[in-house]
Amino acid sequence: MALYEHVFLARQDLSQQQVDELVERFKGVITAGGGSIGRVENWGLKSLTYRVKKNRKAYYTLMDLTCPPAALNEMERQMGLSEDVLRFLTIKVEKHEEGVSAMMQKREERPERGGFGDRDRGDRGPRSFGDRDRGDRGPRSFGDREDRGPRPQRSFEGGAE
Numbered sequence: 001m002a003l004y005e006h007v008f009l010a011r012q013d014l015s016q017q018q019v020d021e022l023v024e025r026f027k028g029v030i031t032a033g034g035g036s037i038g039r040v041e042n043w044g045l046k047s048l049t050y051r052v053k054k055n056r057k058a059y060y061t062l063m064d065l066t067c068p069p070a071a072l073n074e075m076e077r078q079m080g081l082s083e084d085v086l087r088f089l090t091i092k093v094e095k096h097e098e099g100v101s102a103m104m105q106k107r108e109e110r111p112e113r114g115g116f117g118d119r120d121r122g123d124r125g126p127r128s129f130g131d132r133d134r135g136d137r138g139p140r141s142f143g144d145r146e147d148r149g150p151r152p153q154r155s156f157e158g159g160a161e
Contacts, residue, residue: 003096004065008088009058019059029075035067038096043103052086064096
């Protein structure tokens with residue numbers, strides 16, 4: 001049987017008990033299809049980046065699944081039909097993670113990350129945006145425009161000057 005990580009988003013107006021009932025219903029589909037469920041993590045009510053079906057927040061839930069593809073397809077079909085599920089994503093993995101997921105770890109416990117993609121930046125340091133320092137430009141005053149002399153008057157009534 002294949003190993004999967006499955007995350008789904010439930011509507012914001014559900015209670016935590018209703019979300020737990022959804023999880024139990026989907027667990028029943030997987031076990032009926034010959035699979036098993038490992039850890040289940042409720043990440044709680046979180047803000048969405050953009051509205052999804054008129055919802056600004058959603059309950060996030062992660063499930064580790066060990067099941068045949070047919071059971072997974074049936075669960076995803078039922079999630080697609082459910083009005084309570086906004087989105088879901090299933091990823092096939094080589095093995096399930098041990099311990100809690102990255103979303104459940106406190107910020108201090110998370111491993112330190114580099115910038116964008118941990119690429120080698122040479123001697124430029126951790127964040128370099130090119131040659132931003134262009135030196136001192138000298139004093140600037142508000143009177144610079146008057147120092148150039150008066151602007152030419154333009155006439156818009158019939159032709160060039």
